Amino acid sequence: AIQMTQSPSSLSASVGDRVTITCRAGQGIRNDLGWYQQKPGKAPKLLIYAASSLQIGVPSRFSGSGSGTDFTLTISNLQPEDFATYYCLQDYTYPWTFGQGTKVEIK
């Protein structure tokens, strides 16, 4: 299985900050990667697919980049509703695998 290493595991930030989360794949996965946001007690929500495509309805302050093994999720101008846990998921090959998650907390 392809290991997805996400960092950091947690971070503290303030409203208005720019936040960057990274995900590294154990082997090349082209751009077959999505980013998901999860709030406590809720199902995950798709933010970004194919590494850099914004899902319909997701605010433009979310952006993704990367290809091959290194990927980034950036949240510009962090808003109160963005405090959550974020996961990457590779769909390049079965079994699909998630990163360990990054919890974004309020500073």
Added chain:
Amino acid sequence: EVQLVQSGAEVKKPGESLKISCKPFGYSFTSYWVAWVRQRPGKGLEWMGIIYPGDSDIKYSPPFQGQVTISADKSIGTAYLQWSSLKVSDTAMYFCARPREVGTQAWLDYWGQGTRVTVSS
């Protein structure tokens, strides 16, 4: 509107069997894969496996192979996740999700609300 509706919370004892369900609405059940994802209390997301109801093709993640059974009933448009003998370590929230496929890529664009399974003696 696409929705995936999961069965309700379960409380079971170790060794008991269990089958939880996921019923999609708003699209053709046999035309999309259905994935299952586990989340243990306070932990991250784990991809368990996926089924294509059209032909019952199933892919399991190795840690879950032999531990759970994924199935689907086309006649009633429902996907299932089942255990023959539960363990305390199966205590978790279980989500089903629908991948949208474009070419060789896919992403989980619709999710069920989750089924909480508690296994305790």
